[in-house]
Amino acid sequence: MEVTWLHLIPLLPLAGAAICGIAGKWLPKPWVYAVACVSVLLGFLIGLVAFVHLGEDVQQFHEIAWNWFAAGALHVDMAFLIDRLSGAMVLVITGVGFLIHVYSVGYMDEDPGYWRYFSYLNLFIAAMLTLVLGDNLVAMFVGWEGVGLCSYLLIGFWFTDEEKAYAGRKAFIVNRIGDFGFLIGIFVLYNQTGTVNFAQLNTVVLPLGVASVAALCLFVGATGKSAQLPLYVWLPDAMAGPTPVSALIHAATMVTAGVYMVARMSHLYVSAPGVMALVAVVGVLTALWSALIATSQNDIKKVLAYSTVSQLGFMFIGVGVGAFFAGTMHLITHAFFKACLFLGSGAVIHGLHGEQDMKRMGGLKHYMPSTRNTFLIATIAITGILPISGFFSKDEILGQALHTRAFSFLTLTPNGTSHLTWLGPLIYAVGSLAAFLTSFYMWRCYFLTFSGDYRGPEEVHPHESPAVMTLPLWILAALSVAGLVLGLPASWVHGTALEGWTWEHFTEAFFATPRGGRAEDFAPYLGYGIALIVGWAGWAVSYSLYHQRGIAGDEVLKGGWRRVLENKFYVDEFYGWLVVRPTWALARGLWRIVDATIIDGLFVNGVAAFIAWCGALARRFQNGNVQRYAAVTAVGVLALVYVFLVRGS
DSSP states (O other): OBOSOTTHHHHHHHHHHHHHHHHTTTSOHHHHHHHHHHHHHHHHHHHHHHHHTOSSSOOOEEEEEEEEEEETTEEEEEEEEEOHHHHHHHHHHHHHHHHHHHHHHHHSTTOTTHHHHHHHHHHHHHHHHHHHHBSBHHHHHHHHHHHHHHHHHHHTSSTTSHHHHHHHHHHHHHHHHHHHHHHHHHHHHHHHHSOOBHHHHTTOOOOHHHHHHHHHHHHHHHHHHTTOTTSOTHHHHGGGSOHHHHHIIIIISGGGHHHHHHHHTHHHHHTOHHHHHHHHHHHHHHHHHHHHHHTTOOBHHHHHHHHHHHHHHHHHHHHHTTOHHHHHHHHHHHHHHHHHHHHHHHHHHHHTTTOOBGGGOOOGGGTOHHHHHHHHHHHHHHHTSSSSHHHHHHHHHHHHHHTOOTTTTSSBOTTSOBTTTTHHHHHHHHHHHHHHHHHHHHHHHHHHHHSSOOOSOTTOOOOOOOHHHHHHHHHHHHHHHHTHHHHOOHHHHTTSTTGGGSHHHHTTTTSOOOTTOOOOOOOOHHHHHHHHHHHHHHHHHHHHHHTTTGGGGGGGGOSHHHHHHHTGGGHHHHHIIIIIHHHHHHHHHIIIIIIIIIIIIIIIHHHHHHHHHHHHHHHHTSSSOHHHHHHHHHHHHHHHHIIIIITTO
């Protein structure tokens, strides 16, 4: 259905960014807060109206805002599309984004650059909305690059601190590496199909080779934006920004862009089953790798950062095994409980006057009851010890991986069996191990922060955050519980009012079906039982080590391997040795030899120096000294006499 108001959803926060950025320094502080928050809230309300009107009769709302450009046969419109996937994403981005804006009112109130912060925050929301609403790859890429720019601005917000400025630059550069692959993927698809529009791309039948190359290139972009191996290293350092920024980037917006892109391009990925297998393998390896690192981190935000990387790995498992609904469902539920966890950690840091080391925490449940209770609910959601949102969405991914038929199309033998039938069960086993580690490190984080006795300095008096910060926590905690409805098995709610609220039912027939077919219906009870055992096992190990002992529980796990985990497998050091130092050496050599010596020294400064030398020499003969003029004339005459008389004879 063609409409004329979809452009307002990204335009309103964009206008808020302009007002806060241009005039915010001179406007009263409450006005800046109002402009920033209301612009996002209005976008949420418009998106909500559109979303509730989606149904059997209206599958989507579409608007061509303007004809952007034409280059040869390529015609690109700045057009926006709301359907079941992008509509849900709009609600998550603006809803969670609004709560983060409200939380930021209390968190950033004393910062002198508050107006600049809210301008960047609004701009980030506008860019992310452009990414999910764009109806073609070029419009999506505008938002894709926009969130990359805003992440640089927000992560390095306190740019006078070199460590924070470096983190911003690192995020920007690593994302550019992935974005190069994304661009190549767009070029490949346009060269083959002559279009970049999603609706047209979904109807084109691509050769296996072309589909595989395009899907792989786009996935390279997703590994950068969604922090998957090997391009995940920027996201833990993104903790250098203000904590609400961490919640915004890590929960509902930027890092989910890669998962959204793969789901949006599901028709392309099912045409490239080999790449889908790669997506699932990268996802499960990232989930396990990051979970292992998170078990040994003591910075509360670093634990949550590696948790985000790990949970993104689960989402890629979902879309990689062809269960696009499961991957996107975990994206939504994760937005609720991870935003709650990050904002909860921000409340802890705020109450401890900037302290982030869990070694200096403990016993905070007595000082911060609201923060503790909401953090507890979100921890239960992500660890899956009780059947609420995270339990259902994560277990659905693992169950779909175990029963997937997405890889049955690959390397079939003459008798019809597949050589890759073992891949799904292997992903399930490794994913279950990552889920156990998730439960372990999240409960370790909770116990070290809120249980036992306070271990911080005596001069610091922990205190609860103001209501403007705790209210968003309670809303997100409630959503973390209510989100369980999205993942309820169809057999449980069939014929009830809840049936239409489940994500699988809501997105039925929306995503493409893998060539091998979707996983057949399977009894979920055994999988749920294993998931509960895994979640409770992680809780039990963590409880026995940290509930009473506190940080001393780490002594039980002491060893060389733990030092490796504390140092994050030395990946940053390895990249520094393999990439950064050679690049710096090359750049320094090009500067000193090619630029300074050859180009500047020989061609630019050398030519100028030669002309100056010639001029200086000529000036010696043009200084007004008559005797010198006479001497030069005499020498010239003698030279002529020699040439014509002596040499001539």
